[in-house]
Amino acid sequence: MAKPGVRIAFLQGLLGVVGLATIGRAFQLQVAQHDAWHARAVARDDRExxxxxxxxxxxxxxxxxxxxxxxxxxxxxxxxxxxxxxxxxxxxxxxxxxxxxxxxxxxxxxxxxxxxxxxxxxxxxxxxxxxxxxxxxxxxxxxxxxxxxxxxxxxxxxxxxxxxxxxxxxxxxxxxxxxxxxxxxxxxxxxxxxxxxxxxxxxxxxxxxTIDHELQAIAEDALRAVVRSQAAHGGDVVFLDLHRGEVLAMASLRTTEGGTLAPASAAIVEPMEPGSTAKIFTAAAVIMAQGDTTPVSGEGGYWEMPITESGLTRPIRDTHREDGLLTLGQTIAVSSNIGISKFARNISDAEQYHTLRDFGFGTAPATGFPGEARGLLRQPHRNPNARYTQSSWGQGYEFMASSLQIAAAYGAIASGGTYVAPTLVREVRDRQAGHTTWRHHPDTLRQVLRPEVAHRLMEYLQLVTDSGGTGTRAQLDLMDVLGKTGTAKLLDQVTQQYTTEYRASFAGIFPADDPRFVVYVMIDRPSAGEIYGGEVAAPVVRTMVQQALALDPSPLEVRPAPVLAARPAPTRPVAAPESLPVARVPFPRAGGVPAGAAVDVPEVRGMTVREGLFALHRRGLHVRLQGAGRISAVTPAPGDSVPVGSTVTVHATSER
Incomplete structure (x- = not known):
């Protein structure tokens, strides 16, 4: 038997050999073969x-x-x-x-x-x-x-x-x-x-x-209220800065197949026959072609309009019976179908068509919005109803336009005859680089009317909202609103006959003495008793303007931007091309807090994001939003004094 000392020495030697082998293997794996094994590990576990x-x-x-x-x-x-x-x-x-x-x-x-x-x-x-x-x-x-x-x-x-x-x-x-x-x-x-x-x-x-979220909320609330009170099928509102073509608010409601009201984008994608709000455009064509006009007979509210030399006629009726003579201005004030039909027959259908084209009808506004409507405006020789097209155009039938197109056309009248194409986008920003990469600038301002013609039309629109006109319910105590009412019969798409259902509308311009804004309201098929634009739609304009002024009156104190160079007014209308150039002007909004002032960060914790953003923007503060739901934290803290224009970081948490 081996002595204990020999066994111990043997074991020690064995352990030494094993240790050296382990160290050698580790050196081989971690040093000599490191790259190869690392590549295998990456190939196995490292992914993209x-x-x-x-x-x-x-x-x-x-x-x-x-x-x-x-x-x-x-x-x-x-x-x-x-x-x-x-x-x-x-x-x-x-x-x-x-x-x-x-x-x-x-x-x-x-x-x-x-x-x-x-x-x-x-x-x-x-x-x-x-x-x-x-x-x-x-x-x-x-x-x-x-x-x-x-x-x-x-x-x-x-x-x-x-x-x-x-x-x-x-x-x-x-x-x-x-x-x-x-x-x-x-x-x-x-x-x-x-x-x-x-x-x-x-x-x-x-x-x-270009949308102002507070004006948008006002428009949506006002529209929903009147649609419900009038038991209507829907409606549109367009709130337009007429000098810059910027849409400040645009709201639509439509009844779904299930019978419920739902928000829509119909004001820009859905064309319709405008009805009597279009009378002013035929009046423009008449003045551009004739200058002074001779009054026509109101025929006591009923007229058989001749449409052929053989004696075939078409009946024209007025809601407001006029037994005497009607001037062109009175025709607009009382919205006479007979009067506008007679005045339209004094000019050529080509002159009437060209003027409607110049106002933007029949061409898409080129806002970039998906599915935006170009509307419908046939050339006279292509119209199957050419024998009475002029009368129909004058009354707002046989052509179709979106609510946005109508608002923009009224903007051209209010801005001295200069058409500014509507826009929904102000600029594009690169947040990472911290600068604006693209901004709309005016490309072309088309002169639709001579300034004196536009001024005369504005006087006619003032008659509409004055005592005796059809739009008196749009007026405000604070300022004058002028505009035009409209009541259009609906066409049955199956029978191609006009029904007893109506669209009520009103196009308003304010302030009357220094026009800045156009508000167009259309209510689809009101059924609570009233059907006329002056009774149904005009009060919506009044309500919206009142609420907008209560929100922030300062934009009304800003003078219009200087009108950019436009082509000289033609002696007669020149039809707009099929693809209209788009004109846009940036609009620096006037705030309610002086620049450079200091404000306290309001207490918004616990509010919904929408409520909090309203409160912060009222103070002139910008917002960086993180999260959604209710506001849980704000930096700087509520009560801290910061310069106007500062950015406040808002943290919101979902309610679970």
């Missing part, structure tokens, strides 16, 4: 994935967010990485609002998972703890709720725009995605690498609309 770009925001004219994208999160827990398990459970309950029973169920699993979406504010504390893994996903949110939703549109599950402005500017809003490397750990969780970003994502551009 697309990093989505932040979608750009849709903002109102003052920068208030209408559609924004923020990162929301799902949460996965790696329990073997916990260093403060109790804190994780506490924050899941307190910050994320997850019920205790749900937490217990998930914590019993090997890999607990909590499906969100959770906002950045909710995960602000828990993300700092070991073992907490956040799976980010972009979420599109509309902070103003229902305000302007039909115009904004929506995105699909992949985050691409499929309706409204989301679709129109999808290529700008989308941005460019990036790529990054990541690993999966032992539990299969994706782990981002510190230096794994291969291509940085490029955020989408922000698109600034």
């Amino acid at each position: 994935r697309v990093v989505p770009a932040r979608r750009g925001a849709l903002l109102d004219r003052d920068g208030a967010p209408l559609a924004v994208t923020f990162e929301a999160y799902h949460i996965t827990l790696a329990k073997d990485q916990f260093t403060a398990a109790d804190s994780v459970v506490t924050l899941l309950r307190d910050d994320l609002g997850i019920p205790a029973a749900r937490i217990r169920r998930q914590m019993a699993r090997r890999v607990p998972y909590f499906q969100g979406p959770f906002t950045p504010a909710q995960v602000q504390r828990i993300r700092q703890l070991d073992g907490v893994h956040l799976d980010a996903l972009p979420r599109r949110d509309y902070p103003m709720g229902a305000v302007a939703r039909a115009l904004l549109g929506r995105t699909n599950a992949e985050g691409r725009g499929i309706e409204g402005f989301e679709k129109a500017f999808d290529s700008l809003l989308t941005g460019q995605p990036g790529r990054e490397r990541y690993l999966r750990d032992g539990d299969g969780l994706a782990v981002s690498l510190p230096d794994g970003m291969l291509v940085e994502p490029v955020p989408g551009r922000d698109v600034v609309l």
